[in-house]
Amino acid sequence: MKKALISAQLKTKLLVILIISILLASALELYTFGIPSDFLSRWLNSFFVIFFMISVTVLGVVPAINYAVNKAAGR
Template sequence: MKKPSKKPFLQPQTKRKLIILAIISLLLASALELYTFGIASDFFIRWIRSFFVILVLISTTVLAIVPAINYAVDKAAGK
């Protein structure tokens, strides 16, 4: 009796994109926080907050908005 094969939650290509976006977000958050505030007592909390905000904004743009616009334009152009 065969066990049903599990489908991965994320495709490898999507996982790779998310890892790259997380690294970019981490670098941007670090640069932003260090440039703006320097190292203060609440650096870590602000750094985590800005990381997640930047990650959500970039991921939404790259993984949802841009493909949706491309799909809509392709449909409108008849491709």
């Protein structure tokens, strides 16, 4: 049997991050600029930036700090 490339837990985390990023990007763009002619490009840019920042934080920084603290505490 072939092993899944992405685990179910990671898929769930990415889906939650995706939904949060869509909502934050939409709220930010609509509140700041309204719906101008370049709404889609601005929204995509803000979506990718927010998605990248949340993903790096949740999937990279937090586990790394958790590992470092556990290692320093001797657990």
